[in-house]
Amino acid sequence: SQQGEEDPQALSIQEGENATMNCSYKTSINNLQWYRQNSGRGLVHLILIRSNEREKHSGRLRVTLDTSKKSSSLLITASRAADTASYFCAPTPNQGGKLIFGQGTELSVKP
Amino acid sequence: KAGVTQTPRYLIKTRGQQVTLSCSPISGHRSVSWYQQTPGQGLQFLFEYFSETQRNKGNFPGRFSGRQFSNSRSEMNVSTLELGDSALYLCASSLELQPNYGYTFGSGTRLTVV
Numbered sequence: 001s002q003q004g005e006e007d008p009q010a011l012s013i014q015e016g017e018n019a020t021m022n023c024s025y026k027t028s029i030n031n032l033q034w035y036r037q038n039s040g041r042g043l044v045h046l047i048l049i050r051s052n053e054r055e056k057h058s059g060r061l062r063v064t065l066d067t068s069k070k071s072s073s074l075l076i077t078a079s080r081a082a083d084t085a086s087y088f089c090a091p092t093p094n095q096g097g098k099l100i101f102g103q104g105t106e107l108s109v110k111p
Numbered sequence: 112k113a114g115v116t117q118t119p120r121y122l123i124k125t126r127g128q129q130v131t132l133s134c135s136p137i138s139g140h141r142s143v144s145w146y147q148q149t150p151g152q153g154l155q156f157l158f159e160y161f162s163e164t165q166r167n168k169g170n171f172p173g174r175f176s177g178r179q180f181s182n183s184r185s186e187m188n189v190s191t192l193e194l195g196d197s198a199l200y201l202c203a204s205s206l207e208l209q210p211n212y213g214y215t216f217g218s219g220t221r222l223t224v225v
Contacts, residue, residue: 033213040221042115042201045213088154098144098167099214101154 003100004032004072004089012108019076021105023089024069032065032072033090033099043088046074079109113137115204115217123223129190132220136183136204142166143185144214145177146201154201160185161208189222197224 007022023032031050035043049056049065049072056063062075076083086106090099116135124130136143144167145157156169160179177187183204189196199221203214 031211035213035216040199040219042216042218043203043214045215048211048213050211098156098159098169100156101146103153 004091004102006087006089006102006105008105009103010106010108012110013079015079015081015109015111017079017109019079019083019107019109021074021087021089021107023072023074023091023102025072025089025091026070027091027093029067029091029093031092032063033092034061034063034072034074035088035090035101037086037088037104039085046087076107079107081109081111083107084109115202115215117200117202117217117220119220120218121221121223123225124192125225126192126194128192129188130192130222131186131188132200132202132222134185134187134202134204134217136185136202137215140204140206140215141183142205142208143179143183144203144205145185145187146203147171148199148201148219149197157187157200159208166208192224194224196222198222 004023033048034046037043060077065072086104088101088104118133142161144159159167163179174190179185199219201219203216205214
């Protein structure tokens with residue numbers, strides 16, 4: 001099974017700053033997904049990037065994918081206190097299979 | 112359209128009892144996955160169902176089981192509960208097994224075993 005490893009484990013920034021989280025994985029993927037989880041709640045799907053894409057934007061989110069390095073990054077620009085949450089990446093393998101989540105990055109945005 | 116609905120939201124059970132959790136996916140979604148989330152182990156995959164068939168299974172003991180009905184609703188059952196089963200149980204649904212747009216999660220069932 002494929003597991004994403006997020007880095008850093010925790011990130012604390014001020015409102016208005018940018019936040020960058022990284023994800024590494026081990027095997028070939030079909031796509032890679034990012035999810036957000038507010039404390040004690042379900043996960044919310046943020047963005048999906050396919051293996052043949054290098055960059056994708058959605059509002060204040062920007063995701064990059066480097067399949068040669070087996071890594072992805074999630075950038076949140078102009079962060080807000082409401083962005084405080086845990087962020088998880090989930091690589092989806094080529095041969096199908098379940099999503100395996102890493103430990104996530106805990107983002108804290110201070111007003 | 113309605114999201115993924117998990118019931119109940121909260122549950123307190125005693126060691127040794129059994130529990131059944133329910134998940135109603137988004138209308139039209141045929142794939143339902145279950146996850147267990149604990150502070151120590153993080154998010155762990157339990158199983159995935161598609162068109163009433165279990166397609167994938169995680170590394171959990173046989174006390175954890177599930178099923179999916181013809182209307183795609185899914186239930187998971189945990190028998191002989193242990194204190195370590197206390198967790199947030201999350202259900203996720205998608206149209207297909209390997210979706211191109213991600214999964215939609217429910218708000219979870221918080222199970223406490225005392």
